[in-house]
Amino acid sequence: MDLDRRSLITAALAAAPALASAQPDPAEVIPLWPAGPPGGGGQGLREEMVERAKPGQPADRAVTAVVRPKLTVFRPERPNGHACLIAPGGGYVRVVVDKEGFEFARFLAARGVTAYVLLYRLPSDGWAGGRDAPLQDVQRAIRLVRAATPATSSVSALGFSAGGHLTAQLITRFTERTYAPVDGADRLSARPDVAGLIYPVISMRPETAHAGSRRQLLGETPSAADTAAYSMDTRVTAAAPPTFLVHAADDASVPIENSLGMYAALRRARVATEAHWFEEGGHGFGRRGAAGKPAAATPELFHAWWMRQVARTQAQGEP
Structure with a gap:
């Protein structure tokens, strides 16, 4: 039985303290490009993982200059x-x-889902793919995930902030060929069955864009054409998968107008969409930053919505 929104929020608030426990990283890692990223590039980069947490806090690692997407x-x-x-x-x-x-x-793994965390290349690091290097990685990644997943099961894509922009590219540009096929996995569709966008960067328009993401992706003075092309609310079609959105109204980094615009575009295209707007949460709250707030329900809300989409698809007899 599906939980209602209030029950999900109550359960999330009760479970929040459990986030502090440290757990080892999985040993299973899948390189995206066995012979190196398409077209090469990225010379002189030195991949580095930086621990940003203070002693006693949960791990908060960030990777810069990614050279081995995985x-x-x-x-x-x-x-x-x-x-x-x-x-x-x-x-x-x-x-x-x-x-x-x-x-x-x-x-998600605790709920039976096999989860794959993507380490993707960054658009201003000198790759041949340029600003589409991250899109190459996410297209390749979703195909590898689909190749490893039973055909009768669902494959979702979940993105946060700039990763939400990358996931929004995936659901609007999945038919575009951004690299030459590597193996049999590249014959599979790059369209996820459902998608989740959590406080996503969507717009590259100056009045609503996250300035840092815009600069890294498009440079200091992007053209009007590039600004429009990489504002993902302009790229939505009826072929986009069902999409789930979450944003906090007090997000001072990525204005909520990013998600509001994407929601409106999905609705215009008649794409099944669910959205949750929270009064507080700021930006980048993940799970730990939402502890004690209604936004802590985000993982449960997404998982429950996804499973409803699966049930609806199965009831309609779709593959």
């Missing part, structure tokens, strides 16, 4: 067949692996 796999003890690709944020200048990646992956 998937870290969280396998459940009792898999239900479903899989989720997670793209953490970091303003397109770093990838925040713990609070927007590993913590959500552990939550």
Whole structure:
């Protein structure tokens, strides 16, 4: 039986203190590009993982200058067949692996979902793919996840902040060929069955954009054409998958207008959409930053909505 929103929020608030426990990283890691990223580039980069947490705090690692894009796999003890690709944020200048990646992956794995956390390349690091290097990585990643998932099960994509922009690119640009096929996985669709966008960067328009993400992706003075092309609310079509949105009204980094615009675009395209707007939470709250607030219900809300989409698809007899 589905829990209602109030029950989910109450359960999340009660469970919040459990986030502080340290857990080892999974040993299973899947490189995206066995022979190196498409087109090469990135010369002189030195990948570095920085621990930003103070002693006694939960891990808060961020990776800069990514040269080895990969998937870290969280396998459940009792898999239900479903899989989720997670793209953490970091303003397109770093990838925040713990609070927007590993913590959500552990939550989903505890519910039977095989979760894959994506470490993706960054757009201003000199790759041949340029600003589409992250899109190459997320397209390749979703295909690898789909190849490892039973055809009868659902594959979702979940993105946070700049990772939300990357996931929004995935759901609007999944038909675009951004790299030459590597193996059989690249014959599979890059469209996730459902998507979740958590306080996402959506717009590149100056009045609503996250300035850092815009600069890293498009440079200091982007053209009007590039601004429009990478504002993902302008790219939505009816082919986009069902999409879930979360944003806090007091987000001072990525204005809530990003999600409001995406929600309106999805609604215009008649794409199944659920949105939750919270009064407080700020930006980048992940799980730990929402503890004690209604936004702490975000993981439960997303998981319950996703499973409803699965049930609806199965009831309609769709593949």
